[in-house]
């Protein structure tokens with residue numbers, strides 16, 4: 263989407279569909295071609311939601327918290343989106359990225375990568391590392407909302423997608439985040455003298471993050487405590 267004149271565009275086309283809550287699905291945008299797409303997305307979304315909930319619980323338990331701590335904070339009607347990323351071949355991969363460096367804004371992202379074409383890179387200690395392809399494996403990525411809720415214990419890694427001249431690439435990211443107008447913040451028990459609050463409580467973090475991304479700024483800086 264073009265929102266400003268000096269915006270740097272990504273070399274990709276995206277289709278983003280709400281999958282949960284179910285009554286918020288806008289089926290009008292769900293492709294009917296290929297046949298079976300809707301049914302398959304429905305089935306995939308259900309399964310991925312289960313994985314996501316299991317992860318929220320496991321992360322809470324790993325911090326000695328009640329297992330529903332994060333799930334309660336994001337809310338029962340926490341929105342989940344499926345984002346289909348299509349990266350066409352690009353004649354100048356040296357000039358343009360498939361997706362600019364970013365952190366995911368939600369809680370947990372579950373990514374199904376292309377089975378054959380690499381592209382995803384993650385920033386560790388100031389260097390970019392390729393995320394390897396393991397066919398049919400799911401890549402679990404934590405987003406800014408997880409970092410806020412865990413008071414910085416779980417990080418949201420910076421990542422980007424590079425393009426290439428030879429092959430197009432596709433991926434599907436399923437992203438869960440907090441109910442839009444629900445305030446989120448560090449979960450009780452994770453703020454103490456040794457670990458002061460890192461981020462202010464925030465509502466509608468998605469909007470803050472979206473605007474920052476378009477202006478190539480870091481949303482997490484805007485909400486530092």
Ligand SMILES: O=C(O)CCC(=O)C(=O)O
Pocket residue numbers: 345347361366373375381382421422423432433435
């Ligand atoms: O295409 C990928 O591998 C990752 C895409 C991504 O970072 C995203 O959709 O947030």
Ligand SMILES: [Fe+2]
Pocket residue numbers: 364365366421
């Ligand atoms: Fe991402």
